Amino acid sequence: MEYLEYSLITGIGATLVMDLWGLVRKPLLGLAPPDYGMVGRWIAHMGRGRFRHASIAAAPAVRAERLIGWVAHYLIGIAFAATLIGIWGLAWVRQPSLGPALIVGICTVAAPFLLMQPGMGAGIAASRTPRPAAARLQSLITHAIFGIGLYAGGWAASTLHS
Template sequence: MNLFVLAFLGGILGAVLMDVTETVAARAGISSGVNVALVGRWFLGLTRGRLAHADIRDSQPLPGEVRAGWAFHILVGGGGVALIYPALLQFAGPLLAAHHVLGGVLFGLATSALPWFILLPSFGWGWFGQRGPQGSNALLASPLSHIPYGFGVGAVIAAGSAF
């Protein structure tokens, strides 16, 4: 099967694994403070030319923000990896190509930088979410949820490459 298709499917599975992990981690007291409505509010704001918020929790809720948040999450999780991970495999060479699950986990860990340096500052919460909601810990929550994301990517590519 085509590597781009496998990466896309792996990204979708990874996004689901990420969501499950975030739910379990939140019950254990580990949360970034991010929720799907806030992601949707941010994404819809982007479509209207607004990149950043003073504090996104104080921004006016937008119609359809929950649906938009889910769509954005799945499209970035699947589509982003479909474009980036195959290029990374070409760059990394045979080492990662022979170990897709390890490569996926490392890729997932690296994607922790996206919320730390793009999403959370755009929410008005600063680098690593240091000004996020009280009790949140984005520094820990992000890699904790992105590792299963990468596992999903790597597992699907490994399984699909076996055929």
């Protein structure tokens, strides 16, 4: 039960930090936050047997796709936090350190590079986007921020249980 609680708090916290970065990068860098509705559309089409699209934006819209995308986004964040805690143990949450959180956060960039982007039509590691290098850099930065969020979420979880 403790593992689940720590995973929930850490994952939700980390995902919130990532979402705050998504909002801040618009005025700072002129980059819009991610559209989790497209993630929801992609996931909903999986239930219909379609896992890969030439362009997810061109795929038919799906009822509640934005909700599906946002729920999936937070569930994925919780799963990655559970992975961090599973590897480094409950001792990590009791005394969080930045290193393991950054390692896991940066490694999570494999999910969009190898699964989401190819499945949604952007190619492996955004290779089919207009500016692949910029897209890759933004993904890497966002997932590093998620790693910092894992640390912050772990710290929050540790203080709530002390």
